[in-house]
Amino acid sequence: xxxxxxxxxxxxxxxxxxxxxxxxxxxxxxxxxxxxxxxxxxxxxxxxxxxxxxxxxxxxxxxxxxxxxxxxxxxxxxxxxxxxxxxxxxxxxxxxxxxxx
Numbered sequence: 744x745x746x747x748x749x750x751x752x753x754x755x756x757x758x759x760x761x762x763x764x765x766x767x768x769x770x771x772x773x774x775x776x777x778x779x780x781x782x783x784x785x786x787x788x789x790x791x792x793x794x795x796x797x798x799x800x801x802x803x804x805x806x807x808x809x810x811x812x813x814x815x816x817x818x819x820x821x822x823x824x825x826x827x828x829x830x831x832x833x834x835x836x837x838x839x840x841x842x843x844x
Contacts, residue, residue: 772809788812 765781768774768788776784792808 768809772813774809774813784812784817787817791816805834 762778762781764785765776765778768776768784788805790808791812792803792805795808795811796802798806
């Protein structure tokens with residue numbers, strides 16, 4: 744007797760394997776993304792790190808960049824709004840600044 748249906752086993756065996764970007768983003772920012780989504784977001788996190796480092800005049804590190812990106816730039820779809828107060832972003836930037844200082 745076979746405990747699993749064959750199509751179930753084939754589906755699980757052929758599914759997307761975890762990618763390095765997925766593991767790193769989970770470790771840095773605590774976000775759980777699908778492999779394809781993680782591969783798409785990784786360059787954006789790196790670009791965000793460069794942008795914030797240039798703006799602050801020093802290297803902020805990947806952890807702060809990833810946290811800031813997922814909290815302030817790429818919000819989950821269910822929490823996105825058309826209007827956000829201007830002070831919340833600057834307040835979070837100051838908090839991130841204190842974190843790495």
